[in-house]
Amino acid sequence: MTIRPDYLADAKRLGITVSEAAERGLRDAIREAEAARWLEENGDAVAAANDxxxxxxxxxxxxRLF
Incomplete structure (x- = not known):
């Protein structure tokens, strides 16, 4: 894995744990990709239900009570 040196320097200066930040970023990227894939696979069904x-x-x- 390659990380820009200026990002590493800023992280160190700010006391950010790079491995934890990388894990959070990767977790978020995985969730976004899974959500996009789900929507791509189920978009027609969602549109049909909305229609x-x-x-x-x-x-x-x-x-309904409200």
């Missing part, structure tokens, strides 16, 4: 609700309203809407 149905727009045309027909929410199921059981008459029973």
């Amino acid at each position: 149905w609700v727009e045309a027909n309203g929410l199921p059981l809407a008459d029973h």
